Amino acid sequence: MKNKTLLIIGVFYVNFAFAQNADELNSQSKELLTKRDYEKALPILRKSAELGNAEAQYNLGYFLQNGVGIAKNENEAFEWYKISSQNGFNDGHYSMMMAYGTGIGTEISSEKAFEYALKCANNNDATCMWNVVNCYKQGLGITKDTNKMLEWATKLSLLENPENLNLSGNITSTRLSLAYMYRDADDVEKDYYKSYIWFLIYNEFKKDFSITQQNQIIEEIKTAESKITKKQLNSAKVDAEKIFGRKLTNSENLNKADF
Structure with a gap:
């Protein structure tokens, strides 16, 4: 039992250390990005994203989508946005909404776009709330629903x-x-x-x-x-x-x- 307890503590410590490193690496990458030192920043950013930092995952997606300091790759950008969204990062939700709305790195799907708009709107994001209002009003990606439209319009207002x-x-x-x-x-x-x-x-x-x-x-x-x-x-x-x-x-x- 003692060995098992030590093993659990050890696993927890390793996971905590990885999370801490991911956050530290994300901070380092942002400092370098403010200086536009992409050559140093992007490898650190990718490492942070791989270790699970949701903001870094979104940021990596952004640079891949726009080809800033790195070869443009919209398909990979979409995958990182998706992971960031899965980890609860609001900008990840927003980017998934835009990806499905415009076909960036994936197929156009008004239903999927609405799904992510709703996730983003639930975080009181004004842009996403605006989109949700219009979706319910016009029946875009979701069944037209005047009551839901008024509910979200009021929340936004x-x-x-x-x-x-x-x-x-x-x-x-x-x-x-x-x-x-x-x-x-x-x-x-x-x-x-x-x-x-x-x-x-x-x-x-x-x-x-x-x-x-x-x-x-x-x-x-x-x-x-x-x-x-x-x-x-x-x-x-x-x-x-x-x-x-x-x-x-x-x-x-x-x-x-x-x-």
Whole structure:
């Protein structure tokens, strides 16, 4: 029994040592990559990937896909993305979504693309959530499902706006899309009050849009106000904050553009 215990401890130690080395090698490779020293970085990166570091597996896939510092090989890139995704790395999920969506290193499959988009979306990735919303809305890779579309659109809309302009734009665009959907009865029952509430939530970060677009939407908001009762107009901000989960801080700028 003592020898068996020692053996188990020994195996655990070796596995821990490999994991530690993989992480250390990944850190070393990233330091070298920031200096664009691909000749030294890529062998270290590959070793880290082979030892199981999920970030290194994704990074190796990226360099193979784009042929940066290494011969371009989209098929091998796909395999490393797949392994990275299997190890739970979100960028691995994202790359598998893109691979199946565009046929990079594999066949095009909208069903597989959606499968990985959903994995990525479950990590609150705004781009993947945006894709999941559109898949459920249009029936791409999955059966069209208005309830699921609204569920994911709401989740995306309630995220904090990040500094990344593209990601922030996806969030703000979804808020505006919900306002239009309820206004125009697009896959949902027409509801001017819900539409107005989403206009108020969109307004929080409307600077993601151009001044021209903002001014056009301001006119649409004025029209929306004319479609609801005075009582609804007075309660809209409170109800919007309940949905939003936090205070609206830009209400005073509802009728003017943000820079």
